[in-house]
Amino acid sequence: MTESTQTRPGDTMAAVPGDLGWHLGMVLRGYQTRFEAAVDQMPAGIRGFQVLSAVVHKDPPNQQALGAHLAIDRTVLTYLLDTLVDAGVVERIPDPADRRARKIIATDRGRHMLAVHEERVSAAEADLLAGLEADDAQTLGVLLSRLARNIHRTQPGTSPCEAMDNL
Template identity: 75%
Template sequence: MNESTQEHPSNATATVPGDLGWHLGMVLRGYQTRFETAVAEMPAGIRGFQVLSTVVHKDPPNQQALGTHLAIDRTVLTYLIDTLVKAGVVERIPDPSDRRARKIVATDSGREMLADHEERVAAAEADLLSGLAEPESLALASLISRLAMDVHRAQPGSSPCEAMDHLP
């Protein structure tokens, strides 16, 4: 306990400007470590999971929309999709509205793999939040979601993958 919290026990959770970044960084590190472990068997790891999850849950109309949603460069996305196609978890089909474009769809095997990995990710997230009471973890998830959407609206091209890649 530092000097200021010893003098003012009610301030035990008070922060100074700049602490938010440290706190977010520590939470992100803890999340990243658990997430990497949970999806270690997924082709292409975290990014493979994100692509497969987006394909299944968001159903983007084509590969370009998928890349835009995930803020992944199209060249990188092509390699990721190639890896997932080779693993048999997604396939490219012609976009019904534009035969020149390709839609990425999950295979049955991909859907099964995603369901298995989502259980692992949910357990990893529960582990990370285990120090909080359930109402606190639900409130935190809601607040972070709201904040993330505000940041995304203000900086629509921002890549959360890139942010994780550049952690010190």
């Protein structure tokens, strides 16, 4: 057997139909537990972290684009943003391209809070992947990213939040 086809203790070579769902569910549950703990000090928890991260790293042009990117209903997003504004981590400003729309920007406090929580999330992710060799963890990340982008491209309205709710 070559290195790539050898099994490790507990590995199986053949998959049983349906096992993928169980595997993904277990990984997702392990991730969710660690992620929740990592962002427990973030206003609005996981969703607050996701919104703040998208605002800082994706710079959506307006509130509507932010909601579409995160697949969050606009009513839910409004309440979520109210929480983040009240916490002083984001601000709503008029969209320079359309003064009727609002752009969401991070405050200095929000950028600092995000940096602190990104370190915590990174540590949580490393903990989740600790059972894998470094190369395997990197390969898993690349493959999951490719798979997720493909699903998002072919099913653009798919909400990862709904998947979590139905797990």
